Amino acid sequence: MKEVEHLGSGIWAIDSGYLRPRMDAIHLIVQDGRAALVESGTTHSLPRVLAALAEIGIAPECVDWLLLTHVHLDHAGGAGALLQVLPNAKLVVHPRGARHMIEPSKLWAGTLAVYGEAFAREAYGELVPAPTGRVVEATDGLVIDLAGRRIEVLDAPGHARHHVCYFDTQSRGWFTGDAFGLSYRETDADARAFVFPATTPVQFDPAAMHATIDAMMARAPGSMVLTHYSRVTDLPRLAADLHRLIDAFVAIAEAAENVADELQLGWIRSGLEALLRREAVEQGWGVQGDAAVAVYACDLDLNAQGLQIWLKSRH
Template identity: 55%
Template structure:
């Protein structure tokens, strides 16, 4: 667990090391978690509290960027361990935390029942009186340290990013893409957008990225994975790739096996950009790192394609 400005990065252990992060922000002996991983991350979340000198009763907030299960699956179990904490979530996500049955059903449609049980475990409902719906610009007070919720759709309609003015950083969930440390080259991070099912919106994602960059933060804290700087370059890379991914989706739309065709096109795109960045390994090695993301990006782009057809 690393710390800067009272911000502790917690590896939730989901999938592999340095894949899925949650954060603990500590201010004047009080704590706020931002995202929490799955149920299986619970011991790591509580250990992070202990390492930072806090007890469960010292946590005032569990803040969710959005309710996708790699970010929020363990929220019910974690909040049950935090006697004084309130859950803060986008208004569109609140009902899914109070009654997670639809959230479970939607994810099961993507992953299957067996994988869901093995990967996420049971989703524990959260009492409604402990849930706060954070609309755009909602301010969370962490012992005098303001954490500002920003409605940032494009990846999901239930997505908030959190701006921490004290540290001058944003906690971006998935709206500022994926940056895995395996791709770092000469200290420079590599980034890829995430368009996973089912609410990708090209225009909204561009606007959300621009909104965060306009705050001039020193760093972004990504769920996948960790703190990244060099914000202007990464944002430009995201903008270019979002449009390229949409072009690839349209190119694959009339292919006999659209899904496989799109996955290959996305792999080509990321491999070319990774090589330009300094990645010296091949296609298989790239798939080892982002194969699951390529699969989910393809699925999300296909949902978007089908939505475009219906709207036409």
């Protein structure tokens, strides 16, 4: 895939540049000369977004909406900076996340706790507050009008309590953030995509994640457009795989419940890696063994942390 890829139906995928190529996508929806961005990427993504708009022929003032699925910084860290150069855009974000976009100090503190200051600053840059008057709360059922194109909001917990997904009625595709897992293009084989859950800290809820997947599938969508990374189809198979793997993740965490605290995270991480290696073989991924682990290395670390926090939160 190119850094800017046309997916059809007036939708483009833009590589945000986060960590490595084809890890983190921003999507642009264009309708009759007006546009919406789904996700902002990080503050470092700003030049890529502006270059993509110029390449596609959309002036910054023609972007009406910046739609965030949730406020984890690979999805939302650049939102405030983007609003400074998109003069007419409104920022749409879950009510639980809106205050963190307006005053990001607690969000930044949480990021430092997970990643450490050196990595956080290198990966995400400085957070810019969003102006209160330009923030719209993405309540369940909200309809966003993009030049007559209807985009509907679904409250979508499971990955995080402040997560929403957006249903584009024209393409019949969901913009899923992390609610439909991770599907990196390196793993594709013969145009067949594969998926792996995202249980990033700190609000993983397996029952809610199952319910969110079912709610999206109930609309009989034609595609899921993932932040990590972009569009997938063959959705009944992928949804079934996600349900199965979420349960497998939970089983790995529960098996570590009585492991000593200092060993527990490594135990869970090793279990996830073993599962990923088996999945790559059994499903015939386009990369195998250490190469498959390398693609998901960051996600394995974060998934293990999220599962450990979930395990402890049950008590």
